[in-house]
Amino acid sequence: MLETLLEREAQWLSGDGPEADVAVYSLCHLFRNLADFPYPDQCTEDEKRMIEERVLGVLESLNLLASGQYCSFLDLDSREQRFLVERRLVRPEFLQAEGPRGVYISDDQSFTISVNDENHLTFAGIASGLQVQDIWSRMSLIDDTLAGALDYAFSERLGYLTAQIGQVGTGLRANVLLHLPALHLTNLIATATNTAREKRHTLEGMVVPKTLGPSDLRRPKGAALGDLHTLSNDCTLGRSEEETIFHIKHLANEMIKEERESRQQILSEAPLQLEDRVGRALGLARGARLLAFHEASSVLSSLRLGVSSGLLEQFSLHQINDVLITSQNAHIEMKRGHECDELALSAERADLFRSRFA
Amino acid sequence: MLCQNCHKNLASVRYAEVVDGKVSDLRLCQDCLAAREESVSPGFEFSKPSPFLGKKKDLSVNEVREADATCTACATTLQELMDTGKVGCSICYESFPAELEALMEGIHIALTHRGKIPRLDDARVRVRSELQTKRTLLKTALSMENYEDAASLRDEIRALELGLGASEAGVD
Numbered sequence: 001m002l003e004t005l006l007e008r009e010a011q012w013l014s015g016d017g018p019e020a021d022v023a024v025y026s027l028c029h030l031f032r033n034l035a036d037f038p039y040p041d042q043c044t045e046d047e048k049r050m051i052e053e054r055v056l057g058v059l060e061s062l063n064l065l066a067s068g069q070y071c072s073f074l075d076l077d078s079r080e081q082r083f084l085v086e087r088r089l090v091r092p093e094f095l096q097a098e099g100p101r102g103v104y105i106s107d108d109q110s111f112t113i114s115v116n117d118e119n120h121l122t123f124a125g126i127a128s129g130l131q132v133q134d135i136w137s138r139m140s141l142i143d144d145t146l147a148g149a150l151d152y153a154f155s156e157r158l159g160y161l162t163a164q165i166g167q168v169g170t171g172l173r174a175n176v177l178l179h180l181p182a183l184h185l186t187n188l189i190a191t192a193t194n195t196a197r198e199k200r201h202t203l204e205g206m207v208v209p210k211t212l213g214p215s216d217l218r219r220p221k222g223a224a225l226g227d228l229h230t231l232s233n234d235c236t237l238g239r240s241e242e243e244t245i246f247h248i249k250h251l252a253n254e255m256i257k258e259e260r261e262s263r264q265q266i267l268s269e270a271p272l273q274l275e276d277r278v279g280r281a282l283g284l285a286r287g288a289r290l291l292a293f294h295e296a297s298s299v300l301s302s303l304r305l306g307v308s309s310g311l312l313e314q315f316s317l318h319q320i321n322d323v324l325i326t327s328q329n330a331h332i333e334m335k336r337g338h339e340c341d342e343l344a345l346s347a348e349r350a351d352l353f354r355s356r357f358a
Numbered sequence: 359m360l361c362q363n364c365h366k367n368l369a370s371v372r373y374a375e376v377v378d379g380k381v382s383d384l385r386l387c388q389d390c391l392a393a394r395e396e397s398v399s400p401g402f403e404f405s406k407p408s409p410f411l412g413k414k415k416d417l418s419v420n421e422v423r424e425a426d427a428t429c430t431a432c433a434t435t436l437q438e439l440m441d442t443g444k445v446g447c448s449i450c451y452e453s454f455p456a457e458l459e460a461l462m463e464g465i466h467i468a469l470t471h472r473g474k475i476p477r478l479d480d481a482r483v484r485v486r487s488e489l490q491t492k493r494t495l496l497k498t499a500l501s502m503e504n505y506e507d508a509a510s511l512r513d514e515i516r517a518l519e520l521g522l523g524a525s526e527a528g529v530d
Contacts, residue, residue, distance in 0.1 A: 038432045147476040148477060160476075240491045
């Protein structure tokens with residue numbers, strides 16, 4: 001069932017969205033619950049099955065299943081489940097959920113609806129670059145359509161009711177993945193993190209999901225994996241969806257501007273060191289025989305910086321994004337057709353880098 | 359008000375925790391907050407400093423409940439809720455209104471929902487709520503000197519107002 005996903009590339013990998021030199025992707029989650037069931041953690045298997053059936057019935061009647069597919073998690077093995085997490089099609093927490101559950105995935109892999117994650121319904125929309133507004137507009141339309149057929153848990157005072165009290169209100173969590181190597185090099189990352197906090201947002205280094213294996217966790221404490229940081233809104237109650245989108249977009253733009261200025265500063269003050277960093281990364285990509293994921297992501301960070309600074313014209317952001325996704329463990333295992341040990345994964349990853357950056 | 363722990367500094371944050379099975383709600387200064395945060399076990403993270411001061415309702419003594427109080431519908435206990443930040447069902451929000459409010463005050467901007475309403479049949483109500491949002495956004499954009507967004511918001515507001523006027527004229 002997932003073979004078609006493996007062959008077909010996700011739309012956001014193209015790297016052609018606005019501000020894609022810094023903003024890798026935008027990802028919005030919208031949490032909704034049905035009024036007449038407890039939240040999934042408190043549901044029995046039968047209740048979860050009833051919820052899944054009800055939602056599937058509605059998706060079918062709205063003809064949504066024609067432009068996508070529904071994967072029941074009970075039909076997938078661990079490797080396939082991790083693959084969906086690595087593609088950003090479901091949240092990592094979905095792996096820990098239990099019982100009947102699944103995910104509807106649109107054909108272009110830009111929109112999903114998870115059923116029986118922490119909430120009954122989790123909508124997710126993803127797009128290249130800084131596109132939170134477009135994602136929200138599209139997601140809101142589908143939400144409206146479903147709201148006509150499902151009775152949502154809603155209170156006039158608190159808005160949409162959710163399993164976590166931190167999501168209640170709009171139920172909207174917007175994320176932008178930012179590549180911030182220059183803010184790291186100029187030691188401005190702490191300032192950016194504080195600015196985000198003051199404005200009721202969180203900027204945090206991308207962490208290695210547990211699914212990636214223990215050896216990949218061996219990296220300097222506090223260092224962001226591949227200089228990638230997620231910016232997300234903290235508050236869902238007291239601000240409307242449009243305001244939420246407006247504020248995160250504004251803040252992301254500020255950070256993008258600062259990152260670009262820092263890159264420019266490095267280019268003019270230390271061009272040789274920058275070229276050295278990019279050149280070394282290319283050397284590793286072309287020569288390494290074993291690459292753990294944390295090392296691979298640091299190589300990709302330098303190459304991404306090289307591409308967006310115009311130092312590596314032979315490569316594209318599309319290629320970098322594609323390698324970032326396909327060099328993850330479950331992607332390698334899906335391609336090989338079976339689970340692999342650490343050594344085999346590192347070897348396969350190095351092979352992938354050698355062939356893609358020849 | 360003064361910090362309820364040291365009684366010396368001005369209180370700047372509201373701090374809720376479960377002590378001996380009871381939910382306590384304190385106003386603390388930054389120093390006492392730091393000292394408390396060091397001493398509490400990890401996993402308790404709902405009392406981050408809130409910049410919104412002086413507007414909060416005090417939890418009166420008789421509203422403070424035993425931590426083993428349970429939700430009438432799903433039997434989630436108050437203790438579980440305080441530990442995880444997760445409720446078991448929609449009724450939990452009605453079962454523990456005061457306690458949840460104290461927790462949510464530290465997390466959110468305000469305690470009243472602004473935004474979408476499901477199955478809103480009256481198109482005019484929807485337009486009015488959209489207008490309210492856009493006017494707030496316009497104010498924010500102007501205060502940020504973001505004139506590009508402000509200009510397009512002003513156009514959108516004008517269009518919505520025209521539409522609203524026309525539909526109301528039609529109704530009358």
